[in-house]
Structures are given as C-alpha cells and as structure tokens.
Amino acid sequence: MKAVHFGAGNIGRGFIGALLSRAGYEVVFADVNEAVISELNKRGEYTVTIASVEGGQEHVTGVRGLHSSEDEAALIEEIATADLVTTAVGPAILKFIAPTLAKGLQQRAANDKPLDVIACENAIRATSTLKEYTKDLIPDDEWAAIIEATGFADAAVDRIVPNQKNEDILAVSVEPFFEWVVEKPSLKGANTSIEGVTYVDDLIPFIERKLFTVNTGHALAAYFGYAKSLTTIKEAMEDTEVKEKVQAGLNETKQVLVQAYGFDQSEHEAYIQKIIRRFENPYLSDDIVRVGRGPIRKLGFNDRLIKPARMLADQGQTPTVLLEVIEAALHFDVADDTESQELQKLIKEKGKKAALVQVTGLEADHPIIQVLT
Numbered sequence: 001m002k003a004v005h006f007g008a009g010n011i012g013r014g015f016i017g018a019l020l021s022r023a024g025y026e027v028v029f030a031d032v033n034e035a036v037i038s039e040l041n042k043r044g045e046y047t048v049t050i051a052s053v054e055g056g057q058e059h060v061t062g063v064r065g066l067h068s069s070e071d072e073a074a075l076i077e078e079i080a081t082a083d084l085v086t087t088a089v090g091p092a093i094l095k096f097i098a099p100t101l102a103k104g105l106q107q108r109a110a111n112d113k114p115l116d117v118i119a120c121e122n123a124i125r126a127t128s129t130l131k132e133y134t135k136d137l138i139p140d141d142e143w144a145a146i147i148e149a150t151g152f153a154d155a156a157v158d159r160i161v162p163n164q165k166n167e168d169i170l171a172v173s174v175e176p177f178f179e180w181v182v183e184k185p186s187l188k189g190a191n192t193s194i195e196g197v198t199y200v201d202d203l204i205p206f207i208e209r210k211l212f213t214v215n216t217g218h219a220l221a222a223y224f225g226y227a228k229s230l231t232t233i234k235e236a237m238e239d240t241e242v243k244e245k246v247q248a249g250l251n252e253t254k255q256v257l258v259q260a261y262g263f264d265q266s267e268h269e270a271y272i273q274k275i276i277r278r279f280e281n282p283y284l285s286d287d288i289v290r291v292g293r294g295p296i297r298k299l300g301f302n303d304r305l306i307k308p309a310r311m312l313a314d315q316g317q318t319p320t321v322l323l324e325v326i327e328a329a330l331h332f333d334v335a336d337d338t339e340s341q342e343l344q345k346l347i348k349e350k351g352k353k354a355a356l357v358q359v360t361g362l363e364a365d366h367p368i369i370q371v372l373t
C-alpha cells in the first residue's frame, strides 16, 4: 500500500505519516520545503518523540519525499499509482494542491484500482472542499469516470504537535494522545481498516465536537493568553483567570453540542477535562502565536469561534465568553502572522464592526456583531 501525503509539517510527520507508516503504508511526502524533502530522501526515516512522563520514541520508516511543484511530474505518477492521498497543509492551501491532484486522478483513470482522498485539516468537511476544487479542474465526462473509483472521505484529526525546535529538521515531538476519525461510507479503496483510525458513518458530530472543544478551547487559551502578554499555552493555563475563561467558554460550547447532538452531559464534561489536561501537558511547549495563528480563518462563519456562538444564539442562549474571545481575537497582532496583519489593516481601514462583518460573513445586524462593536 502506498500513501501520498501533502504537507510534511508538524501534523504530517508527527501524526498522519507516522500512523500510516506504522500501518504498513509506504509514505511519499509532498511539500514545498526543499530541506525537509531532501532530508527525507537522504534518510528514508525520522523519529517521533512522545512528550509525556513515560516518553518514548517511534522510528518512522519507509518514507520519502517529492517537491510538490518542482517534482510535479513525478508526483502525478505517484498519485496515479497510490492507494491513498492525504493532506495536512492548512485549509487555505487546498486550492493550490488541487491541480496536481486533478492531474494525478486523470492519469490514473485507466487504472481500475480505487483511490481514497482524506484531507486532515482543522476545518469542517475539508475533504469535500478539496473535492470541489479538484472537480472544477476536470471535464465533466472524465470526472464521472474518476469519481466512480475515487473516494473523498471527510475526517477529523486531533493531536497537539507544536512548532518544532529540534536540531534535526525531521524529528518531531508530539503529545501521546491522538484521534483520527474518518467518514467510512465515502471510502472506495482498501483503506477501511487502518490501525489507529476510528471509522464513523457521519462525521459531523465528531468534527464539531472536536473543533468546538479542542480548537475553541485552544483559541480561548491563546487569545486570552495573548491579551496578557503570555508566551505559551502552558503559561496561559497556569493563569487562573485564563483557565477560568477556557472552562467557561467550553461550558458554552458544551451547551451547544449537547443540545445539537445529544452528547451525554457528564461524558462531555470528562472530554473537556481531558482536553484541559492536554493543554497543561508540562512536557510540551506550544506557542500562543502558533495556536492563535490565522485569526481571519479562525473568525470564519463555520469555524471554532463564530459557529458555536451562532448556534448558541440560535438555541436562544446568550454567548458571553465566546463573544469575549471573538473580541480578543480582533486584537491578535503578530508581526509574522500574515492574517493577523491583514486583520489589523482591515480594522484600521474600516473599523471593527465592518471588519468583523467581512471576516465572519455575518450580517451587520446579527446580534453577535451588534453586541460586539
């Protein structure tokens, strides 16, 4: 079995590539980082260190790399003969990898072996988004044949992998916890029993539970921590006021999730407490600027801040801490974070209200906009 994985970054090497390699796949990483690709080809392996009291290391073998633009012809060949294509590049990059994926799918049209595509990004239905970008690049009659043998399965991925500060550019430190949930009915190939993957019939409750608990919780810690000039998530969680805000914000998303999907209250509370402990992991150093990165994306209509606040308002409840964190995200101003700079520019040009309307996609008279600005 062969997997082509776009994005040899933190989650690519630290989670998806490692899990696929362990499950017996040969993993071909595609990335734009020349140094990482060259090192992967030189060594064919790398090390994942588990950040916990027990520690431990995993040697990931059977890996190689291709530059996703310079080696495009070879990458198309690899896709044409792969069993699985996965991504962890960031939701905004999916449209840039779609042309290569489209060419790979066209090339394998004569190959009757089915292929599955799974985007492992922090976004609701990221694989479906990639599918639409790809479909738009292929003539309808060709697409009809391709889609017969290609599964596009949505997924949720959960493992905290901070930015790496190792001398070895391939080495990666990860938390022990991981969860990869895949929507099984969409799969068409032989990827239905990968060890370590949880298969479900309907992904939506799982991705929303994860996005509105792990990622909303992380965003609460990051934006409130940033407001207090703290540097790491651990420092933010050691600050009593920030920790209380994280818990209070997650109580709001708990109401949303329990009402929308019927999760058991006490099981959900246990899920929250486990996540808070993961944020507090003393063996992991995760920067607030990484977790808060891309505030325009994080303030999107369906993302971790606006969607639960909207759902709570729609359920007749008043979001409080969720509104405070939306306000705090507007003040996230990090020099080398392009989106934060764009957001600050927008706020200066248009004022907070119009900026928020633009980035959230909410109507100007929506209660969230009215209360906030």
Ligand SMILES: NC(=O)C1=CN([C@@H]2O[C@H](COP(=O)(O)OP(=O)(O)OC[C@H]3O[C@@H](n4cnc5c(N)ncnc54)[C@H](O)[C@@H]3O)[C@@H](O)[C@H]2O)C=CC1
Residues within 6 Å of the ligand: 006, 007, 008, 009, 010, 011, 012, 030, 031, 032, 033, 068, 088, 089, 090, 091, 093, 096, 097, 120, 121, 122, 157, 158, 159, 160, 161, 162
């Ligand atoms: N780091 C984490 O703990 C987790 C991250 N995620 C999601 O995984 C995705 C990736 O996140 P990270 O690994 O943290 O980011 P990262 O920045 O470490 O990795 C992204 C990789 O994509 C590569 N890339 C950029 N443009 C590309 C292109 N055109 N073709 C191929 N590769 C390209 C970059 O060079 C980089 O190596 C995001 O959607 C994130 O939300 C999800 C769960 C956990």
Ligand SMILES: O=P(O)(O)OC[C@H]1O[C@](O)(CO)[C@@H](O)[C@@H]1O
Residues within 6 Å of the ligand: 122, 157, 158, 159, 160, 161, 214, 215, 216, 218, 219, 290, 291, 292, 293, 294
């Ligand atoms: O990767 P994003 O969407 O920018 O957000 C950072 C978040 O994603 C993660 O990297 C992984 O779920 C978390 O550490 C954090 O909540």
